[in-house]
Amino acid sequence: MDDIVWDAIVVGSGCSGAMAAQTLVERGLKVLMIDGGVKDERYKRIIPPKDFLQIRKEEQEQHRFFLGDNFEGVPFGKIITGEHLTPPRKFMTAFVRQFLPVVSNSFIPLESLAYGGLGNGWGLGCCMFSKNELDACGLPSSEMQNAYEVVAKRIGVSGAQDDATPYTAATLSTLQPSIDMDSNGENLQNNYLKKKEHLKRHGFFVGRPSLALLTQPKDNRLPYQYRDMDFYSDNDKSAYRPWLTIDQLKTHSNFSFIGNLCAVRFAEDADTVTVHSLTLDTTESKRFVAKKLVLASGVLGTSRIVLRSFDDYENQLPLLSNPYSYLAGIQPGLLGKDTDKRKIGFAQLSMFYDKHGNNMDVPMGSCYSYRSMMLFHLLKESPLDVKSAYRFLQYMMPAFTIIGLFHPEKPSSGKWVQLQKNYNQTTGDELHAHYTLNKEEQAQLTDTEKKFSWALRQLNCFVLKKIAPGHGASIHYGGTLPFSAKNQRYTLLPDGKLGETKNVYVADGSGFNYLPGKGITFSLMANAHRVASGL
Amino acid sequence: MKVNDADLQTEIELYTRYLIGHSATPKVSVLFLAAITRRDLEFDPRTIKMVHLCLRYPLLIGLFDAATGIFERDNEWRKRLILAFAILETQPEYLLLFQPQVFGVSDLIKLFFNGIGSGCRAFAGKILLWMI
Numbered sequence: 001m002d003d004i005v006w007d008a009i010v011v012g013s014g015c016s017g018a019m020a021a022q023t024l025v026e027r028g029l030k031v032l033m034i035d036g037g038v039k040d041e042r043y044k045r046i047i048p049p050k051d052f053l054q055i056r057k058e059e060q061e062q063h064r065f066f067l068g069d070n071f072e073g074v075p076f077g078k079i080i081t082g083e084h085l086t087p088p089r090k091f092m093t094a095f096v097r098q099f100l101p102v103v104s105n106s107f108i109p110l111e112s113l114a115y116g117g118l119g120n121g122w123g124l125g126c127c128m129f130s131k132n133e134l135d136a137c138g139l140p141s142s143e144m145q146n147a148y149e150v151v152a153k154r155i156g157v158s159g160a161q162d163d164a165t166p167y168t169a170a171t172l173s174t175l176q177p178s179i180d181m182d183s184n185g186e187n188l189q190n191n192y193l194k195k196k197e198h199l200k201r202h203g204f205f206v207g208r209p210s211l212a213l214l215t216q217p218k219d220n221r222l223p224y225q226y227r228d229m230d231f232y233s234d235n236d237k238s239a240y241r242p243w244l245t246i247d248q249l250k251t252h253s254n255f256s257f258i259g260n261l262c263a264v265r266f267a268e269d270a271d272t273v274t275v276h277s278l279t280l281d282t283t284e285s286k287r288f289v290a291k292k293l294v295l296a297s298g299v300l301g302t303s304r305i306v307l308r309s310f311d312d313y314e315n316q317l318p319l320l321s322n323p324y325s326y327l328a329g330i331q332p333g334l335l336g337k338d339t340d341k342r343k344i345g346f347a348q349l350s351m352f353y354d355k356h357g358n359n360m361d362v363p364m365g366s367c368y369s370y371r372s373m374m375l376f377h378l379l380k381e382s383p384l385d386v387k388s389a390y391r392f393l394q395y396m397m398p399a400f401t402i403i404g405l406f407h408p409e410k411p412s413s414g415k416w417v418q419l420q421k422n423y424n425q426t427t428g429d430e431l432h433a434h435y436t437l438n439k440e441e442q443a444q445l446t447d448t449e450k451k452f453s454w455a456l457r458q459l460n461c462f463v464l465k466k467i468a469p470g471h472g473a474s475i476h477y478g479g480t481l482p483f484s485a486k487n488q489r490y491t492l493l494p495d496g497k498l499g500e501t502k503n504v505y506v507a508d509g510s511g512f513n514y515l516p517g518k519g520i521t522f523s524l525m526a527n528a529h530r531v532a533s534g535l
Numbered sequence: 536m537k538v539n540d541a542d543l544q545t546e547i548e549l550y551t552r553y554l555i556g557h558s559a560t561p562k563v564s565v566l567f568l569a570a571i572t573r574r575d576l577e578f579d580p581r582t583i584k585m586v587h588l589c590l591r592y593p594l595l596i597g598l599f600d601a602a603t604g605i606f607e608r609d610n611e612w613r614k615r616l617i618l619a620f621a622i623l624e625t626q627p628e629y630l631l632l633f634q635p636q637v638f639g640v641s642d643l644i645k646l647f648f649n650g651i652g653s654g655c656r657a658f659a660g661k662i663l664l665w666m667i
Contacts, residue, residue: 056625056627056630057627057630058627059627060627062625062627063566063622063625063626066624066625067570067621067622067625070573070574071569071570071573071574071618071621073621074570074574074617074618074621076574076609076614076617077609335638336636336637336638336639336642336643337637374621374624374625374633375620375624375633376617376620376621376624379617379620380608380617382604383604383605383608384601384604384605384650384653385597385600385601385603385604385605385653385656385657386554386600386604386613386616386617386620387553387554387597387600388601388604388646388649388650388653389604390554390620390633391646391649392646392650394633394634394635394636395635395636395638395642395643395646397635398635
């Protein structure tokens with residue numbers, strides 16, 4: 001296989017890589033995907049296709065996947081990036097410390113060498129960026145509109161048209177009906193309907209999120225089964241995961257996949273690109289040759305590969321990462337009530353704060369119930385003894401609402417990454433990251449959190465605690481190789497080609513000059529399709 | 536120094552009785568032993584002292600629990616108690632004890648007095664922790 005000259009090599013099997021590869025394969029190119037390819041071999045087989053409560057009632061071995069074989073699912077200490085991953089999802093971070101080391105005291109990112117990448121833990125929120133946002137990102141809006149439709153047709157998106165439609169993906173032509181809500185979501189929505197004119201006057205719009213989650217059958221995937229095991233397994237395949245695409249691509253004769261690899265650098269000659277990689281298990285060197293290279297290894301992964309390829313251990317690349325916080329609230333009307341039978345782990349409502357009414361710089365709050373998580377997750381946060389906290393939490397649980405708050409992100413000077421040599425590391429280097437918000441950005445964040453707390457109070461949901469898991473926790477990164485019209489190093493041309501290269505393209509979020517507060521994954525996929533279409 | 540296996544079995548039995556008012560099943564004991572080793576909660580001398588005190592005077596568990604919950608939330612002994620709780624929560628036979636409950640007024644009053652009691656126990660426990 002080493003002697004083959006591929007039409008294109010795609011590095012990375014996450015959301016961007018999967019979409020880019022599918023587009024290239026559909027165009028008839030001979031495509032090789034190289035990837036870490038790490039899979040969960042431990043828990044997948046022991047999680048039965050039953051609902052959360054049934055499992056809790058019947059499964060003697062449930063402690064294995066709820067707590068983990070090493071009890072790693074019981075959280076101690078401060079909440080940091082990746083802490084929320086349940087034991088069956090922890091495989092996403094296997095080999096990361098060894099092959100993707102990050103040094104930072106201000107930024108804790110999450111990266112993955114898993115089969116399907118970070119897409120294994122995607123919350124499934126699909127938002128289409130507005131024209132203003134696309135312009136700020138450096139993305140061509142007409143191409144992106146088409147790309148959104150293509151991606152939605154491939155992955156399946158459900159949602160509903162309501163007040164949040166301008167901010168979600170509810171105008172897609174292939175939209176499936178929205179999932180049902182539980183009493184928690186319904187209560188919030190009913191309160192919004194009573195006060196929506198008041199909230200809208202203050203810039204708040206609430207509605208059903210568009211999700212990459214099926215409510216009708218598609219291909220070999222089932223509609224959502226309301227099992228509430230969304231944090232643990234993908235048994236019914238209703239939730240889109242990039243490995244679904246890769247599995248399907250493997251049936252095509254012009255697609256090959258090689259796992260157990262971490263791409264480290266590329267080198268170009270007149271007509272071809274050589275990709276050098278290391279095997280994860282033995283760190284043996286492997287090389288592959290293609291006419292075109294598509295980097296989709298995540299923003300930080302791509303930065304490493306590009307800097308290493310230019311042998312640059314000095315320059316700093318700019319970094320964007322959506323600031324992120326959780327608001328933990330309760331709806332007093334649901335305190336001590338019985339929980340209903342509908343069980344949903346994904347976001348049920350989205351809140352958007354469009355202060356200026358121009359669909360730009362819009363922070364997003366995603367509202368979740370707290371039903372399929374176990375009480376022990378909350379104990380360490382409670383300022384009570386375990387015994388009292390446990391009774392108290394039983395009372396509170398039906399009323400718990402968690403709001404994940406994403407803030408928009410613009411470039412500023414205190415955020416960068418730089419590759420530095422360190423021969424003790426497997427790759428001979430490590431990525432140093434620095435991330436600080438300036439005073440203005442910090443003030444904006446605080447103000448937004450206050451505004452959301454106010455809006456939630458209008459919905460009879462009272463914020464008890466704000467949890468800041470630290471910079472990098474949004475797992476939305478971008479801006480390291482910003483889009484530019486000029487062909488210069490460390491920028492991307494509008495078609496995704498890496499400046500000063502002949503045949504290297506970047507299909508992940510590295511080029512985004514701005515990160516809207518709305519979820520970016522759907523736009524990453526649309527951009528990956530767009531880049532691959534123009535190759 | 537660490538807690539021996541026999542004492543660990545007594546320890547989880549005491550925690551189980553304290554938390555849910557039941558006896559620990561053999562499976563719970565086995566899981567607790569494994570959890571303490573795998574989460575590396577074996578060797579902190581102050582924790583070992585607290586465990587030994589709990590073994591001799593089980594009533595102290597409530598005081599330590601309240602004090603660490605308010606004043607020392609990262610205390611290693613508290614982590615042992617949370618591990619015990621997590622293990623119990625994943626046992627099908629105890630499921631009903633961990634499900635959300637429909638609360639009446641009397642339950643709320645009980646909860647309120649529990650809270651007050653917990654505050655008092657926390658201060659008594661804090662004095663003990665200071666002495667250890």
